[in-house]
Amino acid sequence: xxxxxxxxxxxxxxxxxxxxxxxxxxxxxxxxxxxxxxxxxxxxxxxxxxxxxxxxxxxxxxxxxxxxxxxxxxxxxxxxxxxxxxxxxxxxxxxxxxxxxxxxxxxxxxxxxxxxxxxxxxxxxxxxxxxxxxxxxxxxxxxxxxxxxxxxxxxxxx
Numbered sequence: 001x002x003x004x005x006x007x008x009x010x011x012x013x014x015x016x017x018x019x020x021x022x023x024x025x026x027x028x029x030x031x032x033x034x035x036x037x038x039x040x041x042x043x044x045x046x047x048x049x050x051x052x053x054x055x056x057x058x059x060x061x062x063x064x065x066x067x068x069x070x071x072x073x074x075x076x077x078x079x080x081x082x083x084x085x086x087x088x089x090x091x092x093x094x095x096x097x098x099x100x101x102x103x104x105x106x107x108x109x110x111x112x113x114x115x116x117x118x119x120x121x122x123x124x125x126x127x128x129x130x131x132x133x134x135x136x137x138x139x140x141x142x143x144x145x146x147x148x149x150x151x152x153x154x155x156x157x158x
Contacts, residue, residue: 017079020103024079027099028091035095047101047113048155057154062112064135069109073136076103080139096139097131101155104133110157111138116147 034043051058080100084091097113104111111133118126128147130140
């Protein structure tokens, strides 16, 4: 789909979807600025409780809740995916996950931010972040081949 067609589609999408795209753009910009100005050790304190991937709280926070929460998580996923390619900077998986988490938290929806690294023998710099909420795969999917989860951040709703 061409850029002009996507802009036309957004223009006819209705004010709620337009507002969601604007919020996604602002949240991804905020994530980019935060990561540029602060070390990850500082940023990580705002991401929730750091846990192992097999912690039962992680599964609980990402589990399906209500149909309304799932619909909201899908709408946030759509807004992040729809707006990321059109920002004047490249958004990476961590920025997208942070933005989606922020948007979901504003709506009182719990989420789990996962961090992974390639299997042994791969370059360790190729880390990846992805986000789940309300039983929905929100950002960072599909996972790269050979990616294994090493940790996650569990954030309660609101």
